[in-house]
Amino acid sequence: MKILSIESSCDETSAAVTCGREVLSNIISTQIDEHRIYGGVVPEIASRRHCENIAAVVNEAISTAGVTYDDIDAVAVTAYPGLIGALLTGVNFAKGLSLSLSKPLIAVHHLRGHIAANYLTHKELKPPFLCLVVSGGNTVICSVKDYTDFSVIGQTLDDAAGECFDKCARAMGLPYPGGVNLDKVAAGSDESLFPLPTPKSGGGEYDFSFSGLKTAVLNLIHNKKQKGEDIDIPALCGTLRKKVCDILISKTISAAKENGFKKIVLAGGVSANSELRERMKNECEKQGFSFFTPELKYCGDNAAMIGAQAYYEFMAGNIADLSLNASATKDITNTD
Numbered sequence: 001m002k003i004l005s006i007e008s009s010c011d012e013t014s015a016a017v018t019c020g021r022e023v024l025s026n027i028i029s030t031q032i033d034e035h036r037i038y039g040g041v042v043p044e045i046a047s048r049r050h051c052e053n054i055a056a057v058v059n060e061a062i063s064t065a066g067v068t069y070d071d072i073d074a075v076a077v078t079a080y081p082g083l084i085g086a087l088l089t090g091v092n093f094a095k096g097l098s099l100s101l102s103k104p105l106i107a108v109h110h111l112r113g114h115i116a117a118n119y120l121t122h123k124e125l126k127p128p129f130l131c132l133v134v135s136g137g138n139t140v141i142c143s144v145k146d147y148t149d150f151s152v153i154g155q156t157l158d159d160a161a162g163e164c165f166d167k168c169a170r171a172m173g174l175p176y177p178g179g180v181n182l183d184k185v186a187a188g189s190d191e192s193l194f195p196l197p198t199p200k201s202g203g204g205e206y207d208f209s210f211s212g213l214k215t216a217v218l219n220l221i222h223n224k225k226q227k228g229e230d231i232d233i234p235a236l237c238g239t240l241r242k243k244v245c246d247i248l249i250s251k252t253i254s255a256a257k258e259n260g261f262k263k264i265v266l267a268g269g270v271s272a273n274s275e276l277r278e279r280m281k282n283e284c285e286k287q288g289f290s291f292f293t294p295e296l297k298y299c300g301d302n303a304a305m306i307g308a309q310a311y312y313e314f315m316a317g318n319i320a321d322l323s324l325n326a327s328a329t330k331d332i333t334n335t336d
Contacts, residue, residue: 001314002065004072004097005307006058008050008090009082009110010136011041012300015058017065017072018307021119025064026297026304029053036176040166047085054093061303069101076310079107079320080330081137087326095322106310107320110301111138111332112150114267116309117298125292129263132252132280133332134270136162136179139208139248141255142332144265147312150332153255154206161244162270164210168217168240172233182237183273189238194220196243206255213243245276249283256289263290272299 002024007014011031017024031049035041062069077094079087091107098105111133118125127147133140139156159167162179169178174185199212217240224231256264264284270276271293284291298305 001073001311002067002071003074003076003106003307003310003314004058004061005076005108005303005310006054006090006094007078007113007301007303007306008054008086009078010086010301011035011046012302013050013053013057014301014303015054015061016303016307017061017067018304018311020311021123021308023120023304023307024067025061026302027057027061027064028302029057032177039170039176041083043083043085046083047089050086050089054089058093058097072101072103074104074106074310074314075101076106076108076306076313078110078113078306079324080109080327082110082326082328084326084328087328091324091326095324099322104314105320105322105324106313106318107324108306108309108313109330109332111140111268112309113305115144115265116312117267117294117302117305118265118292119308120298120304121295122292125263125265128261129265129292130252130256130259130261131265131267132248133268134161134248134266134276135268136160136166136270138268139210140332141206141252143259143261148316148318152331152333153259154204154208154251156208156210157201157203158209158211159214161208161210161248162268164214164244165240165270167214169237171218171221172231172236174233179270179273183241183275185234186237186241187274189234190232191235191238191242193232193235194239196239198243198247206251208247208251210244213240241273241275245273245279248276249280252280253283253287253289257287261289263292266291266293269300272296
């Protein structure tokens with residue numbers, strides 16, 4: 001079954017052709033260079049660029065896959081969550097394609113797509129498993145009981161881990177995208193130079209809170225500048241990275257033990273963080289868990305992961321109609 005999928009939830013316009021877990025094409029048009037000028041994603045600019053690029057990106061995905069539009073069996077699209085203007089571009093384009101081609105329309109939850117990125121790398125991976133999804137907008141520990149059956153065990157109550165990285169990196173003067181550059185600068189640094197707090201979530205045992213940690217870093221930077229003192233940026237990056245990884249790994253391992261999981265999966269844009277990948281892998285080996293995470297090329301936003309999840313949504317009978325609308329927020333357990 002060949003699925004043409006579209007992803008436009010933030011600042012990447014992507015289209016892919018997939019067949020189950022096989023990727024026939026995966027085209028990504030990124031806006032990073034333009035948003036770097038502003039230090040972060042400007043939603044209005046992102047929406048405009050999606051409008052300008054989407055037709056060419058979809059055509060390239062079809063051409064690269066070596067198929068025609070007539071060969072496509074279904075059209076899939078990220079419908080939620082994300083930047084609403086960006087999402088609407090993809091959703092409306094996909095609805096038009098579905099109507100013109102007389103093909104089924106499949107709505108995909110962005111975080112479900114990130115989890116499904118693992119299916120592209122690990123053909124043997126099957127539910128049930130525990131997944132930590134970490135990105136710029138979300139930090140969630142969820143139980144994946146089946147391909148379309150999810151339940152949330154813990155989640156951030158304020159800032160996501162990726163947002164904490166990005167905002168702190170910007171305050172340190174690192175270029176956009178902040179989290180990626182913070183990870184690079186942190187390599188080989190002294191991770192114990194700055195005492196940073198371990199935030200309490202105030203929620204459930206497996207909920208997260210990164211707002212206080214972000215504030216602590218911003219206050220440290222501000223106080224150093226007021227006193228005219230130099231800041232060891234690599235050490236601060238390393239200390240922050242270690243603290244965030246400590247929190248993510250400890251809660252994920254504890255949740256897996258308590259809920260009886262044998263497999264732990266890491267997904268989302270922050271799954272590309274070098275320390276998180278390595279330490280989670282090592283901790284899983286030590287504790288006897290099987291560990292899975294996507295290839296780096298599938299960690300960021302891309303349409304191939306949307307196509308992978310769309311296949312299972314289709315098999316479960318989750319077909320959308322032309323009344324489909326985008327939503328900026330949506331729980332991973334709910335796609336109604």
